[in-house]
Amino acid sequence: MSQSLSTSTTELKRQLSAIRHKFTNSLWRSFALIALIGVPLSVVRSLNTGWLPVYTVHALVGLALVVGAFACHKMPLHPKGVLLILVFWLIGLPGALTFGFASPGVWWLVLSCVVGYVLYNAKVAMALALATLFSLIGTAMGFMLGYLQIPVSVTRYMADPASWATYLIVNFIAFFVVIRTFITYTESLQATTQHKFRQWIDDLPMGVVVTGKDQQPYYSNKAAEELLGPAPAQPLAFVAGTDNIYPAAQMPAAKALAGETCQSDDMEIEQDGVRRHMQAWGRPGYNEHGELTFGIAVYEDISARKQLDLLKNRFVSTVSHELRTPLTSIHGALGLILGNALGEPNAKIRAMLELAEQNSQRLIRLINDILDMQKIEAGQMSFQFTKVQLAPLLRCAVNQMAAYAQQHKVSLELEPVSEDLWVWADSNRLIQVLANLLSNAAKFSFADSVVQLQVQQQEQLIRITITDQGPGIDEAFKAVIFRPFSQSDTSDVRNFGGTGLGLSISKSIIEQHGGTLSFESTQGKGSSFYIDLKLGSEHIS
Secondary structure, three states, X not given: OHHHHHHHHHHHHHHHHHHHHHHHHHHHHHHHHHHHHHHHHHHHHHHHHOOOHHHHHHHHHHHHHHHXXXXXXXXXXXXXXXXXXXXXXXXXXXXXXXXXXXXXXXXHHHHHHHHHHHHOOHHHHHHHHHHHHHHHHHHHHHHHHOOOOOOOOHHHHHHOHHHHHHHHHHHHHHHHHHHHHHHHHHHHHHHHHHHHHHHHHHOXXXXXXXXXXXXXXXXXXXXXXXXXXXXXOOOEEEEOOOOOEOOHHHOHHHHHHOOOOEEEEEEEEEEOOEEEEEEEEEEEEEOOOOOEEEEEEEEEEOHHHHHHHXXXXXXXXXXXXXXXXXXXXXXXHHHHHHOOOOOOOOHHHHHHHHHHHHHHHHHHHHHHHHHHHHHHHHOOOOOOOEEEEHHHHHHHHHHHHHHHHXXXXXXXXXXXXXXXXXXXXXXXXXXXXXXXXXXXXXXXXOOOEEEEEEXXXXXXXXXXXXXXXXXXXXXXXXXXXXXXXXXXXOHHHHOOOOOOOHHHHHHHHHHHOOOEEEEEEEOOOEEEEEEEEEOOOOOOO
16 A cells, blocks of 8 residues: 555656756746847847846846756746746846836736745745735835936837837737746646546546447556456456356447446356456436536445445344244144143133243244245245135235234224236235234324225236224334335334235345335324235236
8 A cells, every 4th residue: 555655646746747848948938039039139128228137137137047047948937937936036136126017027026926836835935925025115115215217218118119019029928927827837737636536536446447339448547456356458347146248238338338326236257267346336427518428437345344244144044044943833732722632721820821832923924024025135035826806815914914903992894895807926925915914004003093005006006905994104114114124213113013024025036026016104094004916917817
């Protein structure tokens, strides 16, 4: 990491040095050109206004600029910058002392501060600014106290064309310096900003690849090179757990360049014979005109996470299976005792046995839910799809849950269903979903209320609706109701128990049937859950 940081910092310093060298060389060449024009103009002007000492200074500076223009590109930046600022002062200060604040020399003194800031830093610029301020104050005091006077007639000086030509040329070069300074400052700022962003991205633990419309990557950070290989090469990607090549059109960069935002975790990248499980994201990139010009792909190595998930699932599966066998035996034994197989137990013993039997049932449901959830996550839940007549299936589900509903003083009501409606489904799994929804409806309904189950045909869809008369679902809970282990935080709901897996499992089962599970709820007015399934293509004879 330290070596990478050192290389990045060295590259930034090299870029900034190149920008500043370019800036100073440009000013030296421009000043030399102005000297070749300005010095002869000063000579012409001196014929009409008189030769002044300031012209001698400018002539010598001009000669030095012409000579220095040929040698400046070979000089180190530091002395070259110092000489450049000295030129500003040799041009500006004598002019201000000779002609006062009317002289363009004031510009040159101010510009030396700006140039000092670009070439060095704010401290240098501040020192030059203070020197400029004291120089201008001293010049003003000199003219006010009579120590300094303009040496020629202003009228004769202003009437001379060479004076105006010199004035215009000097101001032109001053404006050029301002523009060139801002350009250089912008380039330096851009280089520094790019360095910061590149350092931030290079230090990310996730691989970032930016791909152009020509499908060629033009930027990748260090993590991307470690995960995917050198930037120009395309990574060798497989569908996770197989030897099938990952479809090129489904790669994150390809989808991003198609204008899609995507996320996948079913990809493995092979490098040096080692496969790594990847989670990848793709996101399109647009220019200032809103045109799609590049795609961003991000890769994260989740091999360790997947390995931990695998170990966790194996542990849960093993523990659940080991627990289910003795619990089933315990539940069966309790059922035999409660059935008076060993004689009639007294009232106190029966109460304790019923409590034990109820909790054994609860533990078995919990274990079954965990195992179902694990199968769903692993894609291993099996389904046996057949033609299923709907009316008998619904009556079976209601009959199974009638005793449970009575425990909560709730009655289940099935509205008339056409006998010729059928669906293509796994009857056992569909009853599992209905049982879960009916038990929830009964559990959360107010006492002496009715849970209604009705069927509606909507074109090629069958909607099964289960409506309760309970308190409704909290607004905050609606967004997470289908997530595993999600339960409402209200205390009265917590008292009913449950694993928080039922609705998540039910939703997955319905989606495996090609349908949807949704709900509507209003607090204080109950809830309705909707199972939408495709209608069979023919009727059962």
